Amino acid sequence: MSSAGWKQDTDEPARNGKLLEAIRLALRAQQGQADVGSPELGKMLDSFSNMGFSTSQIMQLFSLQPKLAPQTWLMVVSELVLLGLDANSTLSILQKSPEVLRMTAQQLRHRAEYLRRLGLGEGSLQRVVNSYPGIFSLPWKKIDAVVQVFKKCLFTVAQVTEILRSCPSVLLEEPHDLEYKFQYAYFRMGVNHRAMVKSGLFRTPLAEIKNRHIFLERLGLYQTPDKKGQTQVVNPKLKEIIRVSQGDFLTQLAHSSLEEFTVFKKLLAREEEEVIASEETDSASNGEGERSDSK
Template identity: 55%
Template sequence: RSAAQRRHRGGCPLCGPAPAAAAGGPGRGGGRGRRLRLFHCGLRRARARPRCAAKGGRAPRDGAAGPAAAGLRAMGFSEEQARRLRGLQPRLGPERREAAAAQLLLLGLGAEAALGLLQRSPELLRLPPEQLQERAGELRRLGLQGGRLRRAVSRCPQLFTLPRRRMAAVVRLLRERCLFTAEQLQEVLGTCPAVLLEEPARLHLHFQYAYFRMGVQQKEMVKAQLFRTPFAELRNRHIFLERRGLYQTPHKGQTQTGNPKLKDILELPEGAFLASLARSTPEEYEVFKQLLAREEEEEKEEEEDRDALYKEEDEDLDGEGSKTAWE
């Protein structure tokens, strides 16, 4: 008997105990059953064996660093960080992953900060390294250097995927239509890099409200970090103060020194704003916001009705003109 047959006399640990022999002794059925049993056991052993062990090698240990992990370790990532990074976009080649991580490290980000950025925006791994490098250069030319650049990309990783025309349109709006100086533009982008992600039309409305409606100049806007406050919050606080007689819109060419500073209006928490500036209660402010939202809805409906009426009148005039010309 072979060694495999001797091992299977008492049963196989993978296949279970050997079947009991027939009462008449071993026969053709018993021999065939043993052969099938040997084949089945060998197949299961082959399936249970690791692939590398079947080829003569040793099975890899959990957490062992391969060539891809070695490159990340050389860049300063720990074994745990390298494992987490390899888990992002698994189908992506290790070269692309290492190149993206290297570009973020060149910006001055630490290993953990770069990993966190890629975890929040794994699509950056699919960008060509040249695009990451080029966009970083464009942001530097806008004045985002050193720590400002690191904070900007950490807060807004979408800056790497933002179309170039869109970013150029926002910069052109801030310089040519909002008339911010180059130094003021650097300060705006440094304190609120998300402004580059805004729609130019909405951004222009934000600026126009502060400039024309509130009478605030560019210098004060920069100091108050205007664009970090949502437009709805800016409008709510301003109109609330205005209706309580605590804010007066300056006329053209005049300066109102009695108005609260824009920085105080925007930076104070809501409780402090109501207590120190508006001298009101949270309940009153909440009712005011509801009424203001209702007013805006009614104004929108009236505007839609006017547009529909004007359209009907234009159609009637066109019809009468055509009829007269025909006669």
């Protein structure tokens, strides 16, 4: 055996020994409880290594929540790895969403099964979890409420799955906000379900959609279709409106300057504020009238 190979073999136990001692001392200091036995902890560290975690990654894992029992770490990490996540993805998830560490193995399995039933199979599930790790700890009712909104809006099962794959952050939004965004695109802009999904509608803030749409409309470059779906102008596709940069939107579609668009957005915001104020005044007046009638 070469001297280089011999040195690598002898250095490995030394590194493992140092790692074991460092984590053992950290746990004892942080947990304020009985020392974790070296043999037991050593087996756990071997398990992490077998799952593909490097020495530095193992140290990072234990530094996230030092007071957490090592057995809990092993259970949570094992469940995430069984989902097909690699060491980097697992570490990233726990760093971004440490509340996952408070979940049981059964809770993690049930959540994974539920997401698969929504169509997030292998590969898709990993991508969603990587971009939004909080999906594991999000309340069941919150996920269900969002899914029900899409069903109410008559998106197909495949379309709902595609929305969740491409934009898992919709799970954080209020259901009524998602429904309003759909209604605006469907009734106000005349966009069909397929175009909404393909364009990434639900990844775009509603304010940006309205600003660009109404700007084009007032320039005579967009028109709400009539009952037969007809327009007197050729409307640009939704993805051409919302998927391009602001600069490309202004030069390629609106043929306007940034200054014009900036002024327009300020005026539109003022218009909307006036509408809201007027509605609040009308509501208050109606309330006063009802009280008077009751007297």
